[in-house]
Amino acid sequence: MTKLAEYLIVLLAGLLFGIGLALSGMNDTKIVQGFLDIFGLWDSRLIFVMLGALIVTIVVFPLILKRKQPLFGSSFHLPTFIKIDRKLVIGSAMFGIGWGLVGYCPGPAIASISYGYWQTMVFIVSMLAGAFICSKTTD
């Protein structure tokens, strides 16, 4: 019963995430590239999307993390690694380049599957291949 409730909540969370991306225009690669085009015709929308999300998470996350455990499950699964290392910076830099080239980050790419564009599928398959290569070549 708890498992079913957990899955329904996860489905709802996925739905809300996808609804949020679609409503805010973040599934539109032109809008995202417009945000990254700071020396050109800059589109500020992505900043407001991040602000909207952060207003909620910054206020509520600390309240949740006061708890000993989540409502379903025995412990929080949070990253424990805190060191700023070369992998973090190089990886994020690579992601930034890829993000700018097409205008997709992983979330919007997957959320755009239902639009039925072959370009989206090529991007996602390449992205999975990139992650797979990374996991096989680095430790």
Add this chain to the structure above:
Amino acid sequence: MVELTFTDFTLAIIGGCFIGVSAVLMLLFVGRIAGICGITFSLLDSNQVKKPWRWIFLLGLILGPMLVHHVYNLPIPEAPTDNLPLLIIAGLITGFGTKLGNGCTSGHGVCGIARFSTRSIVATITFMIFGFISVFLLKQVGGF
């Protein structure tokens, strides 16, 4: 600069709040970070593939936009670039980079910053700066 209409602005803020609420639900109920890379790439790991919640989250992520465009009658975005090598290269380095850096816009940008994680703040600033550089260079070679 693009002049945003009031609707653009409102939908951006409201859409952002939806994403924030999604992250809150995941943390409060399941104790997990709503990071799309982490959730998706774990499915490539044979030890993780049997955990159904990741598939269920991604199913919601795919169905959500269908719901919006259907109910709200919002126009569907145009297709991304049809430059095949560019799509493949961008996909490969996005996948490799987010795996290496342990996160993307959702995991680092939305959830990590809310936990005041220094790693996530560094990651977010880094991918933003390189995103700016990437689009700048793309415009120089005329692809955008």
